[in-house]
Amino acid sequence: MQAAYASDPAHARGRRVQEEESAFRSAFQRDRDRIIHASAFRRLKHKTQVFVEHEGDYYRTRLTHSIEVGQVARTIAGALGLNDGLTEAVALAHDLGHPPFGHTGEDALHVLMAPYGGFDHNAQAIKIVTRLECHYADFDGLNLTWETLEGIAKHNGPVTGDLPYALAEYTALHDLELDTHASAEAQVAALSDDIAYNNHDLHDGLRAGLIDEEAMCSLPIVSDAFAAVDAQYPGLDAMRRRHEGLRRVFGAMVSDVIDTSRASLDGCGARNVADIRHLGRPVIRFSDAMWADLQVIRHFLFHNMYRAPSVMEKREEVTQIIHDVFPVFLNDPSLLPDRWQADVARADGNETQLARIVCDYVSGMTDRFAFQEHARLLG
Structure with missing residues (x-):
């Protein structure tokens, strides 16, 4: 059963180009499907997450990362009574605007585009889904609902100040209310991104030989997870131990978001999705203790993996x-x-x-x- 503050596809704000609605899919499910079938989504298969795409078959790419984010987002949305179609649509689309070579490519394009309005991958995702995908006879882009566009643009929070040109260009035509928070569904997609990359970057870093397993097992969250595996499965072979340990890290982050966000939603007094947008703070969040532990993990990844010499x-x-x-x-x-x-x-x-x-x-x-x-x- 959906919560009162969940986004209701039956009351979505519509699409820029009016269409007859599907007889068997909600508006948000239709958005999700259009994203999956987009050329830009397929190209994520060959775009960098951390390692350049051809460096190894087992490392995450932007596509596999996006699929993992979608899976986490669906789980959390279901547990919180939110609309999983909208949540998954935003989760799957959140990296559509990434250029080749991930954040490195984004930094390079931002420098090159500085005289021309800059470059931002979230803004570029909006341009892709509203203009650059040119497959439909009646419109450019994917003609997504307002709610999905809003989630792509501001799942990380309100967007204020100088806007990247791609976002400014679109919002001049179609107001996405960038000064407010997004729906709870979009907020779930944002934290699912954090959960996915914190977990899989540890896994990919180990596989690449950039992370020392013993050092990793001294990190908060990770140490408890691996201790639980060792207690339950003494003598487990190294690969299974690694997988079992990291899946417990993954589960700890998901459980924390669900428990913390449920309390946040129950206590915020929101009666509808508009209340969520105008609350002035995010309602989907980690606990303070988990957030502090994740900063330690991020610091470890930054110095041992993202800034490794290779x-x-x-x-x-x-x-x-x-x-x-x-x-x-x-x-x-x-x-x-x-x-x-x-x-x-x-x-x-x-x-x-x-x-x-x-x-x-x-x-x-x-x-x-x-x-x-x-x-x-x-x-």
Whole structure:
């Protein structure tokens, strides 16, 4: 049974282009399905999470990460009486705007786009689902509901100050009320992202040999999880022990969010989703103790994995790829594929507009395609 403050698809604010609703899917389930079938979602298979996509078959990519986030989000939403269709739609879409090479690629594009309005992957996700996906006869984008667009734009909280151009451009046409918090469903998607990457980055770091297992087992949450495994399964082989320990870390984070958020929702006095948006604070959260422990884990991951010498060396290489490729297309937009030439013609030599077209093209590349284009253009 859904809670009173859950988002109700029967009372969704609608789509920019009116459509006849599905006879067998809710509006939010339809959004989720359109996201899954989007080209940008498929391309996440070959985009970096932490390790560049071709470095190993077992490491997470943006696609597998997004699927894991969706699974966590569905579980939490169900436990809290929220709408799991909306929650999953936002969770699956939350990384659609990531360029090749993950946050490294995002940093590089932000530098290159600084004179033209900057680059932000959340804002780019909005541009993808409202404009760049061009498969439907009646509209550009996916024509998602207002609630899903809101969740993609501000699942991490209100967006204020100078807006990235892609977000400012869209919200000038369609107000997503960026100064308020998003629905509880979108907030669940945000924390599910935290849960997923804190867990799987430990796992990938161990597999890559960047994390010492003994040192990891001294971390808060992790130490208790592995102690429980050792007590229940003495002498368990190393791979099974690792999996059993980390799945308990995963479970501890999920249980904490459910218990803490249930108390938060019960005590906030919200009677509907509008109350959630205007509460002035998030209602989906970790406990203070869990949050403090997660900061220790993040610090450990930052120094042992994200800033490991081999990872930093690869970061420098792929940053150079973006910095090399971007100006080639900007200086000669005729090198862009044919389907982009109509946009180039409409830009009519305007450098800012051309830069945004090039940014859309480069940010849509997969890791491997960025390498291929670099080789093709620069040898």
